[in-house]
Amino acid sequence: MNDHEKYLFDLRGYIVVKGALTPAQVEDLSERLEARRKAKGRLGSDRTIFGAEVGPAWSAPSLLEWGGTYIDLIDLPTIAPYLEVLLGVGYRLDHDYINVVNAEHPSKLYLHGGGQGAGGPRDVVGPTDGGQCYYRYNNGQFFNGLLTVAFELNDVTPSSGGFACVAGSHKGNFALPDEWRISDKQADIPACVDRVTAKSGDAIIFTEACAHGTVPWDGGGERRTIFYKYCPHAVAWGPCYYNADQYGDLTDNQRAILHPPSAFGPHSRTLAIWQRAQAEQAELVRLRKEVAELKGA
Numbered sequence: 001m002n003d004h005e006k007y008l009f010d011l012r013g014y015i016v017v018k019g020a021l022t023p024a025q026v027e028d029l030s031e032r033l034e035a036r037r038k039a040k041g042r043l044g045s046d047r048t049i050f051g052a053e054v055g056p057a058w059s060a061p062s063l064l065e066w067g068g069t070y071i072d073l074i075d076l077p078t079i080a081p082y083l084e085v086l087l088g089v090g091y092r093l094d095h096d097y098i099n100v101v102n103a104e105h106p107s108k109l110y111l112h113g114g115g116q117g118a119g120g121p122r123d124v125v126g127p128t129d130g131g132q133c134y135y136r137y138n139n140g141q142f143f144n145g146l147l148t149v150a151f152e153l154n155d156v157t158p159s160s161g162g163f164a165c166v167a168g169s170h171k172g173n174f175a176l177p178d179e180w181r182i183s184d185k186q187a188d189i190p191a192c193v194d195r196v197t198a199k200s201g202d203a204i205i206f207t208e209a210c211a212h213g214t215v216p217w218d219g220g221g222e223r224r225t226i227f228y229k230y231c232p233h234a235v236a237w238g239p240c241y242y243n244a245d246q247y248g249d250l251t252d253n254q255r256a257i258l259h260p261p262s263a264f265g266p267h268s269r270t271l272a273i274w275q276r277a278q279a280e281q282a283e284l285v286r287l288r289k290e291v292a293e294l295k296g297a
């Protein structure tokens with residue numbers, strides 16, 4: 001992350017990383033998305049929803065199940081250096097999902113987020129989270145409670161829709177005025193909201209402490225955006241953690257990034273605790289299968 005990028009992130013609360021994905025990666029992500037779109041409507045989750053009622057507790061749907069580049073996104077070389085600067089070493093992936101907006105599902109702009117409770121008492125994040133949706137810069141270090149990487153699969157122009165935010169609001173001291181929070185159509189969007197353009201393959205990195213949302217779609221085609229949301233290792237948003245055993249072969253780094261939260265980060269002692277939990281879960285799955293087979297016999 002160079003000095004210009006640091007300056008802009010601190011000033012605005014977001015930066016655009018051009019060409020974060022290669023065209024081949026965009027193609028792979030698109031193909032895997034399109035295959036699932038035909039099959040079912042849910043695209044990943046914020047890890048608050050169980051995949052199957054009978055499944056084990058860590059079974060919330062995740063884009064990681066889609067494999068290929070969805071796995072590579074966990075620890076992408078074009079993005080990882082930014083995450084380390086903005087979150088510190090040992091950061092973790094908290095949740096993931098995809099948003100598709102088009103003429104049929106245009107979305108509305110619902111500004112949310114806001115540093116130190118600046119989102120106000122009616123914000124979806126912030127009022128009761130103990131200040132976890134924070135942003136600050138101290139002693140030469142960035143501190144972010146939740147950082148989003150939004151990977152764009154399509155070109156997005158400002159007139160069609162896309163990511164928008166009140167740039168600088170991550171440092172605001174006053175609540176977002178309620179009457180600015182929701183805009184059903186583009187003409188209603190307050191003038192203080194910045195619309196951010198991006199090309200297919202670009203990634204927008206933003207702090208959730210910045211008041212932000214999705215501009216109602218008013219263009220041809222659609223916007224398909226993959227969201228990977230990261231925290232410092234001591235912080236958690238989603239109540240359902242990843243079980244790294246569920247996603248095939250992962251690198252040590254990818255496994256560490258999927259680690260549940262802990263003030264110690266991916267330390268050998270916390271690793272041992274979660275390895276035991278993972279082993280117990282594997283055992284539970286095996287036993288349930290055995291019981292089901294016995295009942296069926």
Ligand SMILES: O=C(O)CCC(=O)C(=O)O
Nearest residue numbers: 148150162163212213214
């Ligand atoms: O559409 C966008 O890029 C913003 C998504 C959003 O509001 C969020 O990730 O919290």
